Amino acid sequence: AQSVTQLDSHVSVSEGTPVLLRCNYSSSYSPSLFWYVQHPNKGLQLLLKYTSAATLVKGINGFEAEFKKSETSFHLTKPSAHMSDAAEYFCVVSVRGYNKLIFGAGTRLAVHP
Amino acid sequence: EAGVVQSPRYKIIEKKQPVAFWCNPISGHNTLYWYRQNLGQGPELLIRYENEEAVDDSQLPKDRFSAERLKGVDSTLKIQPAELGDSAVYLCASSIRILAGGPTDTQYFGPGTRLTVL
Numbered sequence: 628a629q630s631v632t633q634l635d636s637h638v639s640v641s642e643g644t645p646v647l648l649r650c651n652y653s654s655s656y657s658p659s660l661f662w663y664v665q666h667p668n669k670g671l672q673l674l675l676k677y678t679s680a681a682t683l684v685k686g687i688n689g690f691e692a693e694f695k696k697s698e699t700s701f702h703l704t705k706p707s708a709h710m711s712d713a714a715e716y717f718c719v720v721s722v723r724g725y726n727k728l729i730f731g732a733g734t735r736l737a738v739h740p
Numbered sequence: 741e742a743g744v745v746q747s748p749r750y751k752i753i754e755k756k757q758p759v760a761f762w763c764n765p766i767s768g769h770n771t772l773y774w775y776r777q778n779l780g781q782g783p784e785l786l787i788r789y790e791n792e793e794a795v796d797d798s799q800l801p802k803d804r805f806s807a808e809r810l811k812g813v814d815s816t817l818k819i820q821p822a823e824l825g826d827s828a829v830y831l832c833a834s835s836i837r838i839l840a841g842g843p844t845d846t847q848y849f850g851p852g853t854r855l856t857v858l
Contacts, residue, residue, distance in 0.1 A: 670851040671849040719782075726847070727785060727788070
């Protein structure tokens with residue numbers, strides 16, 4: 628079975644400081660991993676995806692994530708937060724080849740001036 | 741390119757009333773998904789269509805929920821009768837099959853329909 632645990636329900640950072648959103652996954656098979664972002668009253672937008680190629684994945688808006696199989700982690704980072712990054716972030720796992728996404732509970736990112 | 745379109749964006753109904761949501765996927769996307777997102781949680785899959793065929797509806801409460809995807813394009817999700825616990829955001833997503841058995845296809849989400857049952 629597949630599952631995802633987002634270790635922080637809320638993260639607060641100052642503008643211009645680094646962002647770290649933590650995610651651990653469980654999968655019996657080779658996983659595909661995603662990060663989605665959801666701004667208020669808007670749909671989910673794909674930030675990045677890992678599909679067994681490079682372990683360091685670069686996404687949109689300066690975000691990146693590193694797949695660490697030994698730690699079963701897929702943490703999302705950004706060197707410098709912007710006010711527009713304030714949103715809900717979801718870590719997602721899927722079994723490779725199966726189109727069923729398992730979402731984490733989400734991490735709400737707040738960015739302060 | 742137009743994204744996934746959903747309507748209505750908001751719906752308020754009284755319990756025991758019926759309600760329907762409509763989704764138009766991205767042109768050319770053969771796979772369509774309906775998700776339910778409860779407040780403070782991540783979305784959960786209700787049903788997945790490959791063209792016209794529902795291939796995964798294990799999480800759909802079939803006593804009151806129904807869905808259809810006629811002609812393999814637009815889809816409608818219906819609840820009858822609605823209950824208080826059905827208040828949630830209902831998301832539609834679509835994807836295109838790139839490679840059978842390959843990496844999970846990227847799903848593109850619509851803005852959702854926020855349902856409030858009073």
